[in-house]
Amino acid sequence: xxxxxxxxxxxxxxxxKVGGLGDVVGALPKYLNAAGSNTxxxxxxYRTKWLESHCYEExxxxxxxxxxxxxxxxxxxxxxxxLGFGLYVADIPGRFDRPxxxxxxxxxxxxxxxxxxxxxxxxxxxxxxAFEEKPAVLHCHDHHTGLIPFMVRxxxxxxxxxxxxxxxTIHNGMYQGAFSWRKGDLLPFYYASFRxxxxxxxxxxxxxxxxxxxxxxxxxxxxYLGELREHSLGLENLFxxxxxxxxxxxxxxxxxxxxxxxxxxxxxxxxxxxWNGFKKSNKAVLCERFDIRPDxxxxxxxxxxVREKGADIIPEVVKNYLYSGREICFVVLxxxxxxxxxxxxxxxxxxPGFFDCSIEYNEQLSHQLYAGSDFLFMPSxxxxxxxxxxxxxxxx
Ligand code: GLC
Numbered sequence: 001x002x003x004x005x006x007x008x009x010x011x012x013x014x015x016x017k018v019g020g021l022g023d024v025v026g027a028l029p030k031y032l033n034a035a036g037s038n039t040x041x042x043x044x045x046y047r048t049k050w051l052e053s054h055c056y057e058e059x060x061x062x063x064x065x066x067x068x069x070x071x072x073x074x075x076x077x078x079x080x081x082x083l084g085f086g087l088y089v090a091d092i093p094g095r096f097d098r099p100x101x102x103x104x105x106x107x108x109x110x111x112x113x114x115x116x117x118x119x120x121x122x123x124x125x126x127x128x129x130a131f132e133e134k135p136a137v138l139h140c141h142d143h144h145t146g147l148i149p150f151m152v153r154x155x156x157x158x159x160x161x162x163x164x165x166x167x168x169t170i171h172n173g174m175y176q177g178a179f180s181w182r183k184g185d186l187l188p189f190y191y192a193s194f195r196x197x198x199x200x201x202x203x204x205x206x207x208x209x210x211x212x213x214x215x216x217x218x219x220x221x222x223x224y225l226g227e228l229r230e231h232s233l234g235l236e237n238l239f240x241x242x243x244x245x246x247x248x249x250x251x252x253x254x255x256x257x258x259x260x261x262x263x264x265x266x267x268x269x270x271x272x273x274x275w276n277g278f279k280k281s282n283k284a285v286l287c288e289r290f291d292i293r294p295d296x297x298x299x300x301x302x303x304x305x306v307r308e309k310g311a312d313i314i315p316e317v318v319k320n321y322l323y324s325g326r327e328i329c330f331v332v333l334x335x336x337x338x339x340x341x342x343x344x345x346x347x348x349x350x351x352p353g354f355f356d357c358s359i360e361y362n363e364q365l366s367h368q369l370y371a372g373s374d375f376l377f378m379p380s381x382x383x384x385x386x387x388x389x390x391x392x393x394x395x396x
Pocket of ligand 1: 019020021024171172220251382383384385386387
């Protein structure tokens with residue numbers, strides 16, 4: 001069956017996830033399929049554990065040109081796993097065959113982001129260009145795929161896709177992927193008169209370009225669209241000009257993956273609606289794993305250790321609470337800023353029985369924490385449409 005809707009993204013749960021983007025890209029297609037469309041997802045082929053342990057069938061082979069360099073690639077379909085949608089990966093040796101998605105395990109960026117994103121987007125378009133039946137929609141997510149709406153319209157190489165509608169969804173407008181015109185030669189050939197559709201403040205800005213070139217732009221909540229019109233690191237006017245094609249659509253969660261009665265990640269599942277038993281037994285498991293006490297209310301932070309998520313506020317808040325003599329516990333789960341991570345490790349030594357942390361991305365443990373915690377602590381400065389509060393409510 002031909003692919004009708006193709007989602008193009010940097011993350012897709014369970015294959016490759018850093019945050020909520022991965023969750024949404026791993027869930028929405030499943031429900032679109034259930035609603036009767038044929039939806040596929042394509043992401044880069046990283047060296048994540050999940051992607052390393054699956055089998056593939058090659059569906060396309062080609063070459064992208066980055067200025068003077070020819071980069072061979074293959075598009076492969078994941079076989080032997082029913083995700084509820086077809087998952088495809090772009091295997092681009094030398095660019096994505098690394099364990100981290102955006103950076104190494106220490107949280108440092110890779111430095112060739114522009115080449116990585118461009119080669120991925122071009123590889124996907126070469127593949128789609130060869131489809132016998134063109135998709136009804138190309139759905140791009142965040143700046144990593146933001147140049148696709150421009151390329152399908154203005155690059156002769158992809159002329160066959162000119163009339164394919166594009167949707168661009170903004171999960172995080174703070175990362176726009178802007179890069180210098182000095183790297184402009186890496187782009188595929190386009191008609192020079194369209195140069196302005198790439199430019200924002202004298203740089204090539206994939207987010208801005210997508211807002212101009214996509215047929216429709218969506219944000220992950222209606223409120224976030226309003227916020228972007230007021231604060232979007234310089235794109236405010238663009239959001240106002242393009243208002244007519246923008247819509248805020250509230251995210252949802254995958255209630256099959258996040259089901260307290262079925263969740264295989266949990267030590268104790270919800271039985272016969274016994275929420276007290278569910279919370280208590282799961283909290284007991286956390287008290288074994290972490291240095292915290294069951295008789296104290298447990299506040300948990302789960303997320304990337306970055307400013308947007310307010311992770312830098314945590315140390316001050318925790319210290320204020322604990323020094324004022326309140327008998328509560330805190331647990332932090334996440335990775336990111338190495339300085340913050342160090343600070344959390346020191347706090348753990350300083351407040352035994354009150355504060356503990358696990359500096360990592362750990363999907364299984366995050367489920368256990370939602371199930372066993374009393375409160376979710378979510379001090380985000382920017383939260384387009386957090387999923388954590390939804391997971392927390394679903395887990396009582
Ligand atoms: C980004 C946003 C988050 C949202 C997620 C999925 O990670 O920061 O608020 O839930 O995308 O759309």
